[in-house]
Amino acid sequence: MKAIDGSGLRALGCHICVRPLSTGDARSVRDGFASAAAALTTRYSFPRSLASVSAQLELERARGHAQRFAITADERLIGVCSLQPPLYSGKELTIAIFDAGFRGRGVGTHAVGAVCRYGFQVLKTHRIELGVYADNHAARACYRRCGFRYEARLRKFLYHDGGYRDILWMSLLPATRYIVVAGERRQNGTNRYRHELRSPM
Amino acid sequence: MAGKLSKPGSARRAAARGTAAGALVLTWLQSEHAGLRPIEPADVPFIRGWLKQPPVSLWPWPAGHKSEESDIDRYARLAVDRNSPALIIENRAYRPRGLIVLRMDGIRATLGIAAAGAHFWREICAAESIDLTVSAAFRIWPLQRIELLIFAGCQAALACARKAGFRHEGVLRCCRRTETSFEDCVVLSIVRA
Ligand SMILES: CC(C)(COP(=O)(O)OP(=O)(O)OC[C@H]1O[C@@H](n2cnc3c(N)ncnc32)[C@H](O)[C@@H]1OP(=O)(O)O)[C@@H](O)C(=O)NCCC(=O)NCCS
Numbered sequence: 001m002k003a004i005d006g007s008g009l010r011a012l013g014c015h016i017c018v019r020p021l022s023t024g025d026a027r028s029v030r031d032g033f034a035s036a037a038a039a040l041t042t043r044y045s046f047p048r049s050l051a052s053v054s055a056q057l058e059l060e061r062a063r064g065h066a067q068r069f070a071i072t073a074d075e076r077l078i079g080v081c082s083l084q085p086p087l088y089s090g091k092e093l094t095i096a097i098f099d100a101g102f103r104g105r106g107v108g109t110h111a112v113g114a115v116c117r118y119g120f121q122v123l124k125t126h127r128i129e130l131g132v133y134a135d136n137h138a139a140r141a142c143y144r145r146c147g148f149r150y151e152a153r154l155r156k157f158l159y160h161d162g163g164y165r166d167i168l169w170m171s172l173l174p175a176t177r178y179i180v181v182a183g184e185r186r187q188n189g190t191n192r193y194r195h196e197l198r199s200p201m
Numbered sequence: 202m203a204g205k206l207s208k209p210g211s212a213r214r215a216a217a218r219g220t221a222a223g224a225l226v227l228t229w230l231q232s233e234h235a236g237l238r239p240i241e242p243a244d245v246p247f248i249r250g251w252l253k254q255p256p257v258s259l260w261p262w263p264a265g266h267k268s269e270e271s272d273i274d275r276y277a278r279l280a281v282d283r284n285s286p287a288l289i290i291e292n293r294a295y296r297p298r299g300l301i302v303l304r305m306d307g308i309r310a311t312l313g314i315a316a317a318g319a320h321f322w323r324e325i326c327a328a329e330s331i332d333l334t335v336s337a338a339f340r341i342w343p344l345q346r347i348e349l350l351i352f353a354g355c356q357a358a359l360a361c362a363r364k365a366g367f368r369h370e371g372v373l374r375c376c377r378r379t380e381t382s383f384e385d386c387v388v389l390s391i392v393r394a
Contacts, residue, residue: 088350088386089376126383127375152371156345156392159308164345169388173375190353190372190385 001066001122004114006107014074016107018114020066021080026054028070028077031098038079038096041136043158065123071097071111078102081111083119083128090127090171091119095139108142116146120174131157131167140168148172230288230333235326237288237333240300244289245276248300251315257322257355258314276300286338290317290330298326301334308345310338314358322357331365335391346392352377353385362389 006016021029027050032038034047060067071079079097086092095112097103119125130148132139148170157167230237240248279287279302290299300315312334321327335347349367351358363369367389376386 088373088388089378126378129373149374150371151373152388154346154348154370154388155368155390157309159345164308169371169373171374190387 001069001118006110012073012102012105012107016110017072017075018069018081018111019072021057021060021068021070023054023057023061025070025077026050026057029053029057029080032077032080032096035098037098037100040161041133041139042094042096043160066118069111069115071095071107073099073102073107079107079111081115083115083123083125086127086129087131088129088169090129091123091125093119093128093130104138108139109145112142112146116172127171127173129169129171131169133160133165134168143170146172230337232329232333234293234324235329235333236291236295237301237330238291240276240279240287240289242277242281244297247297248276248315251300251317257316257358258312258349258351286334288330288334290326292324292326298324299330301330303334303338303347305342305344308343310342310344310347312347312349314349322355322361327361328364331362331367335365339393344393346390348388348390350376350386350388353387359387359389365391367391 001020003017003019006012006018030048030050030053033045036044039045057068067084068080068082070077071081078099079095079102081093081095083091083093093112093115095108095115097108097111116128119128128148129151130143131154132143134140134153149172150168150170152169154167154169156164158165226238228236228238276287279285285302285304287300287302289297290301292298298317299321302313304311304313312331314331316322316327331349338344338347348370349362350373351362353372359369368391370388370390373386373388375383377384
């Protein structure tokens with residue numbers, strides 16, 4: 001993946017870019033997750049050592065296609081975004097902007113859009129899905145603006161801060177790629193689709 | 202949530218049991234119309250035909266159904282895996298009617314079901330066997346949620362899951378790829394009360 005500029009985000013006064021993570025980002029990634037800057041609305045994870053984060057990034061680099069991305073402001077890492085193996089189908093998208101000063105200013109929408117285009121055009125995935133807490137309004141607004149649609153409320157999906165929490169499940173399909181098979185729209189509103197690759201997203 | 206578990210069947214019932222693998226095994230997973238027994242490696246070739254049935258429920262592994270060989274290999278491993286129970290569903294006449302598998306993931310588990318025949322979902326033993334498995338899983342593990350994915354077009358399987366106490370949570374678009382098409386899937390779950 002080539003670095004994707006957030007040229008529409010010039011009003012921020014710095015240069016926003018989305019590019020694959022490299023081993024040089026290991027320290028910032030470790031610090032971002034260890035600080036729990038995004039943990040209130042994502043899953044907590046145990047802090048990891050620099051050695052293990054570096055080894056993981058090295059492994060991903062050796063595998064070829066990028067799956068994790070750095071979101072940078074003037075080349076400083078301010079967040080990460082990824083396309084992971086899915087829970088259900090396609091790829092699962094995750095995102096966290098560690099630097100709260102950059103939230104609510106369009107950076108998330110830019111990063112999600114860039115990574116989804118990469119997923120559809122390069123990885124040729126047929127679907128991108130994600131889970132979000134119902135009260136994470138900023139994330140929901142960001143995903144909706146990128147075209148994600150609500151699909152399901154998964155009950156008691158996670159244990160978080162002293163209780164079992166529901167998760168809203170959303171997905172994005174590359175709209176022009178799938179054609180609902182004629183006569184296959186069912187009464188319950190569900191579909192069967194032909195794999196018709198007319199044009200990428 | 203799921204109903205009560207009945208006591209193990211009688212010795213006569215056990216003796217009458219003739220299974221695919223020729224096994225005679227009595228388990229506590231019995232209800233009026235269904236019984237569950239662990240899959241044995243010798244059952245695996247027998248399951249081959251079940252996998253050819255039109256699919257209705259998604260297999261509980263993310264990569265999905267790859268090839269027959271890989272599925273058979275998985276079942277052979279499941280037969281000896283303590284954390285992914287795989288059970289043969291038998292009806293009142295001790296005929297094997299399908300396979301039910303649980304895949305654990307922390308506080309969540311996913312059910313996968315392979316039917317021995319197209320009528321399976323309309324048989325009483327189908328809902329009862331799901332109910333038995335769910336009750337047992339909540340009893341054994343600290344699970345909060347058990348889910349089931351069913352292809353949106355399979356009304357009989359959806360009705361069966363609802364009868365077993367599963368609640369509709371939503372429709373996942375383009376969730377499963379077949380040779381010629383993508384299918385929406387319905388996600389249903391049952392949660393600990
Ligand atoms: C979720 C996240 C990636 C979004 O990135 P972002 O840069 O803040 O998103 P954007 O600025 O592009 O869009 C945010 C939208 O939410 C809206 N918003 C922000 N705060 C909101 C609130 N409290 N209530 C409702 N809407 C809100 C903004 O107005 C904007 O919508 P608009 O563009 O229609 O005006 C970022 O907030 C973040 O990293 N949060 C912490 C980690 C996290 O929650 N990750 C997601 C887990 S699913």
